[in-house]
Amino acid sequence: MVVCGGGHCSQSMRDVTYTIENPRHFVDSHHQKPVNAIIEHVRDGSVVRALLLPDYYLVTVMLSGIKVRPWAGPCLVWD
Template sequence: MFSEYLHKLNDLQNAAKAAKKGKWLDDDTQEQHVRNVVWTLENRRHLLETSRREPIDAVVEYVRDGSTLRVLLLPSFTYVTVMITGIRVRQLMIDSAFGEFVFISGFRRLYATVRC
């Protein structure tokens, strides 16, 4: 069983080498596949004006609590913190008893594609 798994991984690695994908990509085309991530947004008003108040595709990267999310805006790869109003969420003290609960509830929202 384990040798079949390693054999399959080896076949996939050889296929990636032949197709020049991943770390076997040519050096001259690597720069085209690197995304420039904007970690801090200097002009928030400009973001609102360019979106014309239309929904923006985003991926939820981190859930701080029920009303605060860290999202990655697509296709500009800009990280923003979204604070949702009008949601009533109990404030939990994170200790060993609530750690698993917070992890499970946050995990359900992580990496979900949303429109904000």
């Protein structure tokens, strides 16, 4: 990845973690505190792919209790 800013560019590399060996320990280690993230992809109303910062963990987050209208494509007209 090339990062440019301030009139000059530099190369940097991110070490992204795709697999968490002990997910329960990972969640418990954050002590229910907010975690900064970049949403990479929204699959539907309740599933998102997020890049957790600053450690670059790429996780899939499944939310419960979310109610959204079903997506049937761009031709669907709601009343």
